[in-house]
Amino acid sequence: xxxxxxxxxxLLADRGDALIIAGLGSPTYDVAAAGDDERNFYLWGxxxxxxxxxLGLALARPERRVLVVTGDGEMLMGLxxxxxxxxxxPPNLAVVVIDNGAFGETGMQPSHTAQGANLAAIARGCGxxxxxxxxxxxALGQLAVTLRERRETIFANVRVAATDHPxxxxxxxxxxLKQRFRRALGxx
Amino acid sequence: MSEAAGDxxxxxxxxxxxxxxxxxxxxxxxxHARLISLCRTDDAIQxxxxxxxxxGVALAAxxxxxxxxxxxxxxxxxxxxxxxxxxxxxxxxxPLLMLVxxxxxxxxxxxxxxxxxxxxxxxxxxxGVAVHRADDAETAADTxxxxxxxAFNAESAVAVLIGQRLIGAKRW
Numbered sequence: 066x067x068x069x070x071x072x073x074x075x076l077l078a079d080r081g082d083a084l085i086i087a088g089l090g091s092p093t094y095d096v097a098a099a100g101d102d103e104r105n106f107y108l109w110g111x112x113x114x115x116x117x118x119x120l121g122l123a124l125a126r127p128e129r130r131v132l133v134v135t136g137d138g139e140m141l142m143g144l145x146x147x148x149x150x151x152x153x154x155p156p157n158l159a160v161v162v163i164d165n166g167a168f169g170e171t172g173m174q175p176s177h178t179a180q181g182a183n184l185a186a187i188a189r190g191c192g193x194x195x196x197x198x199x200x201x202x203x204a205l206g207q208l209a210v211t212l213r214e215r216r217e218t219i220f221a222n223v224r225v226a227a228t229d230h231p232x233x234x235x236x237x238x239x240x241x242l243k244q245r246f247r248r249a250l251g252x253x
Numbered sequence: 254m255s256e257a258a259g260d261x262x263x264x265x266x267x268x269x270x271x272x273x274x275x276x277x278x279x280x281x282x283x284x285h286a287r288l289i290s291l292c293r294t295d296d297a298i299q300x301x302x303x304x305x306x307x308x309g310v311a312l313a314a315x316x317x318x319x320x321x322x323x324x325x326x327x328x329x330x331x332x333x334x335x336x337x338x339x340x341x342x343x344x345x346x347x348p349l350l351m352l353v354x355x356x357x358x359x360x361x362x363x364x365x366x367x368x369x370x371x372x373x374x375x376x377x378x379x380x381g382v383a384v385h386r387a388d389d390a391e392t393a394a395d396t397x398x399x400x401x402x403x404a405f406n407a408e409s410a411v412a413v414l415i416g417q418r419l420i421g422a423k424r425w
Contacts, residue, residue, distance in 0.1 A: 113307065120315060243345045
């Protein structure tokens, strides 16, 4: 099975000028482990809000690729966001769920995706046509190309092993995260 | 109410335009119907229909990260849906402009609207949102304009509660 750290590192390796929103818990640590960057906004809470933050950012900055990296539990808490995003379909927005089928922060309780829920099918059903299920290296490589080259709303659910990694803790001061992100975009 | 005063949603819309609001998130509501319609037909506004109000809180935060101003339209029942997401606003000191049409406070027919109608203001204040009331057609747009300046210039969360007496009772 795919390893979450290597998966995120690979997807971010050629991020170009992409802006990143990381969902709380392991995805935030994964994005930080791939290398801190002032164009990363790490969530430490607000569960269920990552994809919608990505939508707001993508609509505000149509010239930039916006990548949301979040977990299955975080996405499940805000499933309606997929329907909302599908209505707007900004071509510069991608949502990638790192799906370990478990709630990692709270004791690895099996999540809904380990028990039948298919997030890529849900995203497709909401109207996001470019929705993919990724389970191996070949599909991951294809996803990296898709993220770089395709200009349409993309959803990908990447199944990864439910393994524990050492936590890599980025900045958690929300005001500081906001200010450095906006500065990086040249906003006062 | 004078006939001219009935155009308060149009004047609120003008205040949003003057305030450079570029994104408007909303959950459909009869009291906001006119304002929603104006936003939907304005090419310069990204109108975003939400499945639940908390989505709009995160939407507005993302907009501000990208340098854009967002407003959020909802009914008082939707305030309850926003609570945990308002921690995003508070922790990061994101600006937030919420325009809330009130139910359950004046000539209400449906008792299910009363609990949030009577607690929305206190709930918002507890969550760190400044609250203004707009109960008068003549001053509603000025109140929104003042709230907008407060929200975006001081990076604050501000709600304007638009009274049910102003909106008028729903006809059953």
